[in-house]
Amino acid sequence: MARIFNFSAGPSTLPVDTLEEASRQLVDYHDSGMSLIEMSHRGKLYDEVHHDTMTLAREILDIPDDFQILFLQGGATMQFGMVPMALLKEGQTADYILTGSWAKKAYSDGTLIGKVNVPWDGKEGSYTKIPAQDELTLTPGAAYVHLCSNETIGGIQWPYFPDTGEVPLICDMSSDIMSRPLPWDKIDMVYAGTQKNLAPAGMAFIVMRKSLIEKARTDLPAYLRYNQHAESDSLYNTPPSFTVWMTNLTLKWIKSIGGMKEIEKRRDEKASMLYGAIENSDGYYRNPVDAGSRSKMNVVWRLPDEDLEKKFIAEADKAGLSGLKGHRSVGGCRASIYNPMPVEGVKALVDFMNDFMKANG
Numbered sequence: 001m002a003r004i005f006n007f008s009a010g011p012s013t014l015p016v017d018t019l020e021e022a023s024r025q026l027v028d029y030h031d032s033g034m035s036l037i038e039m040s041h042r043g044k045l046y047d048e049v050h051h052d053t054m055t056l057a058r059e060i061l062d063i064p065d066d067f068q069i070l071f072l073q074g075g076a077t078m079q080f081g082m083v084p085m086a087l088l089k090e091g092q093t094a095d096y097i098l099t100g101s102w103a104k105k106a107y108s109d110g111t112l113i114g115k116v117n118v119p120w121d122g123k124e125g126s127y128t129k130i131p132a133q134d135e136l137t138l139t140p141g142a143a144y145v146h147l148c149s150n151e152t153i154g155g156i157q158w159p160y161f162p163d164t165g166e167v168p169l170i171c172d173m174s175s176d177i178m179s180r181p182l183p184w185d186k187i188d189m190v191y192a193g194t195q196k197n198l199a200p201a202g203m204a205f206i207v208m209r210k211s212l213i214e215k216a217r218t219d220l221p222a223y224l225r226y227n228q229h230a231e232s233d234s235l236y237n238t239p240p241s242f243t244v245w246m247t248n249l250t251l252k253w254i255k256s257i258g259g260m261k262e263i264e265k266r267r268d269e270k271a272s273m274l275y276g277a278i279e280n281s282d283g284y285y286r287n288p289v290d291a292g293s294r295s296k297m298n299v300v301w302r303l304p305d306e307d308l309e310k311k312f313i314a315e316a317d318k319a320g321l322s323g324l325k326g327h328r329s330v331g332g333c334r335a336s337i338y339n340p341m342p343v344e345g346v347k348a349l350v351d352f353m354n355d356f357m358k359a360n361g
């Protein structure tokens with residue numbers, strides 16, 4: 001088996017343990033004579049996986065009992081629309097903090113549904129920084145405050161969660177879910193497409209305060225009602241059983257390596273190696289991001305010119321380091337170093353960066 005290091009932003013690399021266990025069990029799931037993805041989602045075997053996934057997530061992220069875990073289809077993008085449809089009611093305002101491409105997408109859907117306010121917009125600084133608490137002009141009594149905790153394209157990440165008082169805080173954590181412990185006293189809802197830190201595509205992993213679910217509209221079509229999904233533990237209709245299963249295996253892997261503590265340790269080691277290589281390059285590699293806002297999940301950098309960037313990406317690819325091209329909207333290079341990316345992968349990348357600079361400096 002020859003696995004390369006895959007730095008793709010999403011779908012992205014998964015733990016080898018997840019893939020191997022899935023391939024062992026794919027055809028004949030635990031001697032049942034059929035695959036888990038061929039059987040009824042109302043049966044005992046699937047039900048065990050479904051609820052065990054919730055239990056594991058609760059344990060790893062230390063999720064309190066007054067929060068509901070939901071597995072919904074449509075990815076994070078569906079939540080961009082579903083959140084305002086269910087929670088932004090007539091006469092209310094929702095706050096959207098704009099830190100980059102993904103926050104703006106959520107905001108754009110919000111504008112279609114109701115009245116929105118922007119407490120802070122990073123446009124002037126080309127979205128290279130996260131605002132401080134005292135820079136936010138929050139709307140008193142807003143329906144919610146929305147933020148994107150990690151901007152996958154711009155490579156910036158909230159180093160803290162802002163205090164929003166009585167107003168619910170809703171976070172798109174698609175690219176940093178399960179990479180950091182969460183202050184549940186400050187947060188009311190997180191949602192994340194699973195294809196970055198957890199599993200294949202096909203699902204949003206959601207943690208939502210039960211009191212917020214109670215505030216959500218109940219006069220919407222069934223799939224758009226959070227309370228409908230909560231009451232049936234995300235088994236109202238057919239859940240994305242394959243993605244739930246893969247999430248389960250990745251959570252088991254997180255637990256097996258030592259849980260959130262070890263995840264944080266590896267995360268910090270990988271991020272500091274990569275930012276260190278950029279800093280020690282005498283300006284050959286440039287990271288445009290404010291030092292206090294650097295993402296530990298998506299590291300972006302530029303080379304002296306675009307031809308060198310093309311060469312860098314092509315040669316890295318040949319060296320078994322794939323997916324390093326920056327998002328088409330911003331160019332440059334980007335390494336996504338989510339939980340499953342091994343430390344060795346980042347070591348190999350840093351070695352390659354140093355060698356490339358010597359040969360092309």
Ligand SMILES: *Cc1c(COP(=O)(O)O)cnc(C)c1O
Pocket residue numbers: 010074075076077078102148150151152172173174175192193194
């Ligand atoms: C990838 C991504 C999304 C979109 O996720 P889908 O599951 O494709 O809808 C939304 N927000 C962030 C921060 C992302 O990284």
